[in-house]
Amino acid sequence: MPFPKADHIWMDGELVDWDAATVHVLTPTLHYGYGVFEGIRAYPTDRGPAVFHLRPHVARLLRSARLYPPLDTVPYTVDDLVEVILDLIRVNGHEGGCYIRPTIILGYGEIGLNPLPSTPQTIIATWEWGTYLGEEALVNGVRVMISSYRRIGKNTIPPAGKANGQYLNSSLAKVEALRAGYDEAIMLSEDGFVAEGTGENLFIVTDGVIKTPPLHDGPLGGITRASAMTIARDLGYEVVETSLVRSDLYLADEMFLTGTAAELTPVREIDGRTIGPRGPVTERIQATFIDTVRGRVDRYQDWLTYVD
Numbered sequence: 001m002p003f004p005k006a007d008h009i010w011m012d013g014e015l016v017d018w019d020a021a022t023v024h025v026l027t028p029t030l031h032y033g034y035g036v037f038e039g040i041r042a043y044p045t046d047r048g049p050a051v052f053h054l055r056p057h058v059a060r061l062l063r064s065a066r067l068y069p070p071l072d073t074v075p076y077t078v079d080d081l082v083e084v085i086l087d088l089i090r091v092n093g094h095e096g097g098c099y100i101r102p103t104i105i106l107g108y109g110e111i112g113l114n115p116l117p118s119t120p121q122t123i124i125a126t127w128e129w130g131t132y133l134g135e136e137a138l139v140n141g142v143r144v145m146i147s148s149y150r151r152i153g154k155n156t157i158p159p160a161g162k163a164n165g166q167y168l169n170s171s172l173a174k175v176e177a178l179r180a181g182y183d184e185a186i187m188l189s190e191d192g193f194v195a196e197g198t199g200e201n202l203f204i205v206t207d208g209v210i211k212t213p214p215l216h217d218g219p220l221g222g223i224t225r226a227s228a229m230t231i232a233r234d235l236g237y238e239v240v241e242t243s244l245v246r247s248d249l250y251l252a253d254e255m256f257l258t259g260t261a262a263e264l265t266p267v268r269e270i271d272g273r274t275i276g277p278r279g280p281v282t283e284r285i286q287a288t289f290i291d292t293v294r295g296r297v298d299r300y301q302d303w304l305t306y307v308d
């Protein structure tokens with residue numbers, strides 16, 4: 001789906017017009033996927049746009065870069081990039097909120113599988129982006145299938161990072177699910193435990209207990225995942241990180257996905273088995289999540305960075 005252009009994209013200190021923000025066709029990241037990125041959202045609030053968990057996202061970007069030298073040689077700190085992002089949102093005038101996409105790639109100048117001689121290039125774009133899995137999905141839930149593609153192994157590509165090329169794995173699973181008539185794929189780890197969605201973490205509710213796979217089963221340490229766990233515990237629910245197998249999903253009372261793009265999306269069906277409409281636990285956590293990102297929950301005000 002095309003997304004709306006903004007006025008400017010930030011490229012290593014320069015504000016470049018959207019249409020002029022290009023890289024050379026021999027930029028090595030285009031060929032080998034060696035780069036890292038983040039996905040961040042700003043939401044409209046009564047006090048203007050506010051970015052949800054801005055610092056943790058920027059910190060994760062720089063952690064991902066540390067996994068992929070020489071991307072870790074970027075000359076920016078978390079504080080620098082936080083300021084750049086806030087300025088860019090102001091310059092682009094995203095009063096109603098936006099999606100923010102920073103990426104650190106290998107700049108043009110070297111080609112070949114050795115990334116070390118390349119110079120990193122940092123690019124940050126913003127645009128106004130609606131719901132990822134559809135407005136209706138937030139209420140009625142999505143239909144998912146367990147993918148035949150396994151989530152990248154710990155010693156294949158580090159699952160803790162967000163590297164551009166690793167999303168081949170997610171996209172293969174996504175295409176398989178879409179072509180089979182589902183909305184989203186759930187990926188198992190190499191040893192058969194539930195890992196996560198293609199760009200979302202996964203939760204189930206069984207007998208009132210909320211369960212999510214532990215990081216050693218391969219999911220990304222999602223920032224929305226951590227927020228949902230805190231909200232759920234503060235609402236009085238028991239939340240456990242525990243390994244799950246596919247039958248745990250089939251037998252769940254409720255299931256939902258979390259992520260910056262997908263926000264908090266209920267799952268209504270898995271592999272042709274009905275889980276049901278959005279359940280009461282999912283609905284409560286989702287409602288608090290929505291109020292939080294809109295700046296309506298005092299307790300979580302420090303999760304937001306107001307743009308103005």
Ligand SMILES: Cc1ncc(COP(=O)(O)O)c(C=O)c1O
Nearest residue numbers: 199200201220222223224259260
């Ligand atoms: C593979 C994967 N899992 C989970 C998530 C959700 O993470 P977050 O809540 O930090 O956006 C993402 C998105 O960044 C992702 O790419």
